[in-house]
Amino acid sequence: MDLTTNFNGLYLANPLMPASGPLVGDADKLAFMVNEGCGAIVTKTISTILPHIPKPCIYGDREYVMNSELWSEYPYQKWVNDFLPAFWQTKDRPLIISVGYTKADMEILIPLLDRFADAFEVSTHYVGTDLKVIADTVKTIRSHTTKPIYMKISPHLPDPEGFAKAISDAGANGVVAVNSLGPTMKIDLNNRNIVYGNDAGFVWTSGPVIKNLALATVYKIKKAMPSLTVIGVGGISKAEDVIEFLLAGASATQMLSGALLKGKNLFSKIIQDLPLVLEKYGFSSIEDVKQTPLKNAVSYEPYIPILNPEKCTKCQLCVRICPYFAIELKEHITFDKDKCFSCGLCISKCPSQALK
Numbered sequence: 534m535d536l537t538t539n540f541n542g543l544y545l546a547n548p549l550m551p552a553s554g555p556l557v558g559d560a561d562k563l564a565f566m567v568n569e570g571c572g573a574i575v576t577k578t579i580s581t582i583l584p585h586i587p588k589p590c591i592y593g594d595r596e597y598v599m600n601s602e603l604w605s606e607y608p609y610q611k612w613v614n615d616f617l618p619a620f621w622q623t624k625d626r627p628l629i630i631s632v633g634y635t636k637a638d639m640e641i642l643i644p645l646l647d648r649f650a651d652a653f654e655v656s657t658h659y660v661g662t663d664l665k666v667i668a669d670t671v672k673t674i675r676s677h678t679t680k681p682i683y684m685k686i687s688p689h690l691p692d693p694e695g696f697a698k699a700i701s702d703a704g705a706n707g708v709v710a711v712n713s714l715g716p717t718m719k720i721d722l723n724n725r726n727i728v729y730g731n732d733a734g735f736v737w738t739s740g741p742v743i744k745n746l747a748l749a750t751v752y753k754i755k756k757a758m759p760s761l762t763v764i765g766v767g768g769i770s771k772a773e774d775v776i777e778f779l780l781a782g783a784s785a786t787q788m789l790s791g792a793l794l795k796g797k798n799l800f801s802k803i804i805q806d807l808p809l810v811l812e813k814y815g816f817s818s819i820e821d822v823k824q825t826p827l828k829n830a831v832s833y834e835p836y837i838p839i840l841n842p843e844k845c846t847k848c849q850l851c852v853r854i855c856p857y858f859a860i861e862l863k864e865h866i867t868f869d870k871d872k873c874f875s876c877g878l879c880i881s882k883c884p885s886q887a888l889k
């Protein structure tokens with residue numbers, strides 16, 4: 534099965550890379566991601582000043598991660614003199630260097646990092662929402678490099694389409710969508726305090742709970758600016774998720790929180806699973822997924838769910854959750870046609886897929 538994907542002159546053996554974060558924070562971690570088989574490697578965000586990071590700073594729940602981590606804890610000189618030369622000794626796949634944040638930072642960082650980078654990813658997480666400021670940052674980066682520039686969008690940026698247009702006009706090649714969501718909050722009920730948070734008491738949320746937001750952002754940007762490359766990130770934790778992002782318009786994907794929640798070998802597992810999952814859904818390659826138009830099958834026609842009695846375990850979850858009080862257990866599960874609103878909740882929640 535052909536898992537390759539290419540865009541802006543970058544050739545990836547498969548469409549999964551690590552997202553910028555603690556798993557790509559030094560040379561050994563970059564090497565770990567190579568061993569996992571990632572199609573390209575992304576670095577932790579490098580900046581000109583050292584971050585002051587509260588401890589603890591990463592909270593993991595079942596479906597989400599919350600963090601108050603910031604950018605790389607190492608000075609940019611360490612990256613330039615140590616981590617990046619070490620990575621380049623055996624470099625065999627694209628390296629995307631994540632940088633932040635201001636124009637002034639870019640004036641210092643891009644000339645020093647350019648020889649190591651196949652592309653730049655630029656965090657806009659802490660620079661506000663002014664698109665002119667972001668566009669000016671792109672222009673500054675462009676004045677120092679010919680490499681692809683991918684601007685990373687944060688969910689608190691209100692206008693993804695406007696963001697895409699502004700950065701494209703300024704000379705960027707694409708968008709990485711999305712950064713973590715927030716500000717959000719973690720309350721420790723036992724101790725009546727906030728343990729995880731920044732000075733204002735806030736954290737950023739990532740992982741499976743933000744996947745649907747990330748998918749919509751990828752889709753919006755690709756629709757508004759088809760010429761831009763989109764790299765999809767947010768909530769990926771299985772091969773199916775990667776395929777969904779490609780269908781929404783991404784050329785490749787990144788993951789972090791999935792691996793923080795399920796283990797660091799999730800990268801190799803997803804890459805290993807991709808051929809079987811592609812085959813299961815009738816795709817012949819990653820390129821095939823990228824070429825497949827996503828149809829909008831939204832309908833306004835009412836329908837009544839159909840029960841497969843052989844699959845139904847009579848658990849009555851559908852009865853308990855139906856917002857229209859239309860489901861009852863008699864001999865079998867039955868639907869009151871006059872009450873049923875065709876909302877679909879019962880079908881999506883049925884644990885034995887007995888409804889369609």
Ligand SMILES: Cc1cc2nc3c(=O)[nH]c(=O)nc-3n(C[C@H](O)[C@H](O)[C@H](O)COP(=O)(O)O)c2cc1C
Pocket residue numbers: 552553554555577578591598599600602603604605631656685711712713739740741743766767768769787788789790791
């Ligand atoms: C602990 C942690 C640290 C992160 N650090 C960075 C960072 O330095 N630069 C950046 O652009 N994004 C950073 N992110 C955001 C991730 O790269 C990613 O965009 C986000 O977590 C959504 O993807 P996920 O759900 O797969 O984690 C961080 C996320 C987490 C959870």
